[in-house]
Amino acid sequence: xxxxxxxxxxxxxxxxxxxxxxxxxxxxxxxxxxxxxxxxxxxxxxxxxxxxxxxxxxxxxxxxxxxxxxxxxxxxxxxxxxxxxxxxxxxxxxxxxxxxxxxxxxxxxxxxxxxxxxxxxxxxxxxxxxxxxxxxxxxxxxxxxxxxxxxxxxxxxxxxxxxxxxxxxxxxxxxxxxxxxxxxxxxxxxxxxxxxxxxxxxxxxxxxxxxxxxxxxxxxxxxxxxxxxxxxxxxxxxxxxxxxxxxxxxxxxxxxxxxxxxxxxxxxxxxxxxxxxxxxxxxxxxxxxxxxxxxxxxxxxxxxxxxxxxxxxxxxxxxxxxxxxxxxxxxxxxxxxxxxxxxxxxxxxxxxxxxxxxxxxxxxxxxxxxxxxxxxxxxxxxxxxxxxxxxxxxxxxxxxxxxxxxxxxxxxxxxxxxxxxxxxxxxxxxxxxxxxxxxxxxxxxxxxxxxxxxxxxxxxxxxxxxxxxxxxxxxxxxxxxxxxxxxxxxxxxxxxxxxxx
Numbered sequence: 001x002x003x004x005x006x007x008x009x010x011x012x013x014x015x016x017x018x019x020x021x022x023x024x025x026x027x028x029x030x031x032x033x034x035x036x037x038x039x040x041x042x043x044x045x046x047x048x049x050x051x052x053x054x055x056x057x058x059x060x061x062x063x064x065x066x067x068x069x070x071x072x073x074x075x076x077x078x079x080x081x082x083x084x085x086x087x088x089x090x091x092x093x094x095x096x097x098x099x100x101x102x103x104x105x106x107x108x109x110x111x112x113x114x115x116x117x118x119x120x121x122x123x124x125x126x127x128x129x130x131x132x133x134x135x136x137x138x139x140x141x142x143x144x145x146x147x148x149x150x151x152x153x154x155x156x157x158x159x160x161x162x163x164x165x166x167x168x169x170x171x172x173x174x175x176x177x178x179x180x181x182x183x184x185x186x187x188x189x190x191x192x193x194x195x196x197x198x199x200x201x202x203x204x205x206x207x208x209x210x211x212x213x214x215x216x217x218x219x220x221x222x223x224x225x226x227x228x229x230x231x232x233x234x235x236x237x238x239x240x241x242x243x244x245x246x247x248x249x250x251x252x253x254x255x256x257x258x259x260x261x262x263x264x265x266x267x268x269x270x271x272x273x274x275x276x277x278x279x280x281x282x283x284x285x286x287x288x289x290x291x292x293x294x295x296x297x298x299x300x301x302x303x304x305x306x307x308x309x310x311x312x313x314x315x316x317x318x319x320x321x322x323x324x325x326x327x328x329x330x331x332x333x334x335x336x337x338x339x340x341x342x343x344x345x346x347x348x349x350x351x352x353x354x355x356x357x358x359x360x361x362x363x364x365x366x367x368x369x370x371x372x373x374x375x376x377x378x379x380x381x382x383x384x385x386x387x388x389x390x391x392x393x394x395x396x397x398x399x400x401x402x403x404x405x406x407x408x409x410x411x412x413x414x415x416x417x418x419x420x421x422x423x424x425x426x427x428x429x430x431x432x433x434x435x436x437x438x439x440x441x442x443x444x445x446x447x448x449x450x451x452x453x454x455x456x457x458x459x460x461x462x463x464x465x466x467x468x469x470x471x472x473x474x475x476x477x478x479x480x481x482x483x484x485x486x487x488x489x490x491x492x493x494x495x496x497x498x499x500x501x
Contacts, residue, residue, distance in 0.1 A: 007041050007044050007045040007186075008156070010158050011045075011125075011149055011158075012148075012149050012150075013148045013149075013150070013158065014148075015135060015139045015146050016140065018139075018142060018143055018144045019145055020049075020119060020120045020144065021120070022055075023119075024117055024144075025117045025199070026050075026055050026056040026057065026058045026117060026199055027050040027053065027055050027120055028046075028059075028060060028114055028115065028119075029042065029043060029046035029058070029059045029060070029123070030060050030121055030124075030138075031043075031059055031061040032061075032062075032123055032124045033124035033126035033128060033131055033283045034124045034126075035061060035078070035081045035082070035085065035243075035282055036081075036085070036246075036283055036285065037084075037085055037088040037089065037190070038186075038187070038190060038243070039151075039188060039286040039289040039292075040151050040186050040187075040190070041149050041151035042122055042123065042124045042151050043059075044186055044187050044190055046059075046122040047190055047196075049120050049122065050196050053119055054197060055119055055196075055197060056094075056196060056197045056198055057094045058095045058096075058114065058199060059085075059089065059095070059096045059097065060097050060099065060110070060111065060114060061082055061085060061096070061098050062098075062099040062100075062101070062111075063075065063082070063098075063099070064107060065100075065101045065102070065106075065228055065229050065230055066101075066105070067129075067130060068432070069231070069433050069438070071230055071231040071232070071233070071234035072230060072231070072235055072236050073237060074436070075225055075230055076220040076236045076241065077239075077240075077241030077436060078282060079213075079217075080241040081243060081282060082213065082218055083218040083219070084242035084243045084284075085242075089191070092194055093195065093198045094191065095199040095200075095201075095202070097202060097212055098212060098213040098218065099210050099211075099213060100217055102228065106210075110206070110209075110210045111138055111142070112141050113205070113206050113209075114202075114206065115142040115143070115144055118144055120144055120145045120146075121142060121144060121145070121146040122146075122147050122149055123147070123148055124149060124151065125148035125152065125157065126152060126283075127338055127341035127347075127441055128440055129439040129440070135148060151286060152335075153334065153335040153338055154178060154181060154288065154331055155174065155177070155331075155335055156181065157338060157339070157342045159177065159181070160173065162339075162343075163339060163340055163343045163344060164336060165354060165454065166454055166456075167332055167333060168311045170335075170336045170339065171311045171328070172309065172310065172311035174316075174332060175308065175309040175310075175316045178305075179302065179305050179306060182291075182302040185288045185292070186286065188289075222236065234433060234434060237398050238398070239399065241279070241436075242284055243285065245284070246279035246285035247289075249275050249276055249279060249285075250276060250285065250293050251293075253274045253275060254293055257272050257273070258274075258297065258322055258323065258326065260272060261273075261274075261322040261323075261326050262321055262322045262325040262326075265326075266404040266480065267480055267481050268404070268405060268481065268484075269480075269481040269482060269485050273402070274326065274330075275400075276290065277437040277440075277442065278399070278400065278437045280334070280437070280442075281437040281439070281442070281443075287330060287334070290330060291330075294319070294323055294326075297323075298319055298323060300318065300319055304318030304319075305317055306318070313328050314328075333442070333445065336445065337440075337441035337444060337445035338442075340441065341441035341444070347441060347444050348447075348448075350424050350451075352448070352453070353448065353451055353453055357451060357452025357455075357467075358452075360452075360457070360461070360465075361420040361466055363466055364463065364465065364466040365419050367463045367464045368463070369415065369416055369464060370415070370416070371384060371415075371416045372416060372418060373417070375426050375430075378413060379392075379396070379430060381396075381491070381494075383412075383416065385412065385473050386473075386486060386490060387405070387473040387476060387477060387482065387486070388409060388473060389490070389494060390405075390485060390488075390489035392409065393491055394488075394489045395409070395430065395435060396434045397489075399436040400436060401435065402485070404476070405476070405485075406446060407450065408471050408473060408476050410423075410446070410449075411450055412471075413426050413450075414450055414451065414465070414468075415464055415465070420451060424447070424448075424451060427447045428444075428447060431443055431447060451468065452469075455469055458470070
């Protein structure tokens with residue numbers, strides 16, 4: 001893959017009517033979603049402005065404390081990424097300002113204060129969580145041009161406004177349209193040999209009120225997190241966040257797991273997944289960097305794509321079968337979720353389900369459930385089903401959930417909730433409270449797939465599920481290797497001979 005000299009225009013979107021003001025002091029990059037210093041179109045765009053205007057570049061990376069589900073778990077993961085970024089920017093001509101909000105509302109006004117000194121603001125175009133609303137609100141409060149730059153995936157989100165209802169259709173679209181975009185990549189080392197005017201410090205009025213996070217705070221220790229007004233009941237996990245950890249996870253996947261990915265990714269005892277979804281969610285790694293790693297592993301180049309354009313899962317990339325199986329998850333399924341989130345505002349609304357799914361779920365909404373559990377029951381893994389309880393334990397304790405069991409986890413919540421709408425509420429709450437890759441369009445796709453999105457009607461029609469695809473723990477136990485998984489995630493005192501259904 002070649003490096004793009006300038007950021008493609010289909011990656012850039014102005015989000016206000018402000019004008020560029022070249023007479024001001026610096027270019028401002030507000031880093032909100034692509035929290036990394038490489039393979040980042042938004043950083044590349046900000047550097048382009050700084051070079052053209054011969055102005056310093058200021059990078060603001062801020063962390064609020066009042067976002068929904070804010071906890072030690074998520075804060076630590078983000079702050080570790082900020083520490084990586086601080087080290088990466090150190091010694092360059094970029095002025096990096098990490099800000100960690102000490103109390104709700106303390107960060108209000110920071111962006112606006114910086115904007116008064118800025119020529120232009122560049123930010124990240126992401127359809128995740130509250131970020132689009134926050135960005136639009138901020139753009140209305142500044143008097144300069146604010147651009148939103150898409151570094152989300154291989155396909156620019158502006159490439160189509162069509163909302164795809166099936167992965168098959170989106171895959172066919174990618175096979176026809178994606179190839180030209182594969183050559184347009186972000187810069188791998190944008191800070192190398194960088195020559196820009198340097199800004200030694202921000203105005204004192206800004207630094208006094210919104211001080212730069214200290215190196216001590218960026219260590220994100222338990223004691224330091226305890227002093228922040230966030231949820232301390234959702235504890236940190238045994239996994240570091242940040243670009244360094246993301247790159248190590250990619251290396252481990254390429255060296256140890258990719259070769260057997262197609263066979264082992266659904267086996268809970270095999271640990272065969274990439275482990276990259278959390279880093280993708282927080283922007284600590286990019287799809288472009290992952291593709292470059294896969295390409296290097298196989299000696300692949302983009303001119304090998306195009307073997308098939310019929311929507312088949314395998315055959316288009318011109319790569320080894322396990323690699324193509326992984327790319328179908330990374331590109332087709334992940335960017336399918338981005339497509340929905342970018343072009344609609346109801347990604348997590350029950351009513352956004354396809355008409356056939358809503359119809360069949362409502363027709364069966366009064367069916368007798370074999371078991372009924374409350375949110376607290378689910379949260380505390382207090383069901384009759386050992387496999388389900390183990391999956392919930394993994395989620396709440398490790399911040400992740402094995403891929404196949406994540407589907408089963410959702411299906412049984414649907415089966416054991418009084419109404420599919422309440423099942424949706426439970427899935428969203430537990431996923432977003434505990435999962436490091438929660439609050440994300442990709443995990444929303446998974447939740448709503450449980451309820452019929454991106455799927456088709458299935459037979460025979462069943463109680464509760466109607467025509468929505470059915471899954472059971474009993475069949476899962478028969479199909480998959482689970483002994484080690486259950487041993488690991490069954491808590492002391494929980495029987496390993498629980499009923500499964």
